[in-house]
Amino acid sequence: MLFICYPKCTTCQKAEKWLNENNISYTKRHIKEENPTAEEIKRWKEMSGLELKKFFNTSGMQYRALGLKDKLGTMSEVEQLALLASDGMLVKRPILVTDETVLVGFRQAQWEESLK
Numbered sequence: 001m002l003f004i005c006y007p008k009c010t011t012c013q014k015a016e017k018w019l020n021e022n023n024i025s026y027t028k029r030h031i032k033e034e035n036p037t038a039e040e041i042k043r044w045k046e047m048s049g050l051e052l053k054k055f056f057n058t059s060g061m062q063y064r065a066l067g068l069k070d071k072l073g074t075m076s077e078v079e080q081l082a083l084l085a086s087d088g089m090l091v092k093r094p095i096l097v098t099d100e101t102v103l104v105g106f107r108q109a110q111w112e113e114s115l116k
Helices: 010-021 038-048 061-065 068-074 077-086 108-115
Strands: 002-005 027-030 095-097 102-104
Touching: 002 010, 010 108, 038 077, 038 095, 038 102, 061 068, 102 108
Parallel strands: 002 027
Antiparallel strands: 002 095, 095 102
């Protein structure tokens, strides 16, 4: 299981605490130091069943600075994937990648249902 996070993010901290409390083993990856690639994000999108826009960190400073709220609708999937791969801070986190699925963001009930 791959746990992709930004250590300073409080939601990531809550998710990691929950994983540890539930004795779930994982490999931790710092999203800013090791950006997801466009290929990874595309695969995760397919595994999760989510729209690509759900992978954007809409509350991040970078998202707002680039005015992505207004631009995403006119961008192609290839352009969106390239943008997400260019800066880990644009990617919503945490992301948990299992053999079966991908969970984006931490909603405890969803994680419990998927992992237990």
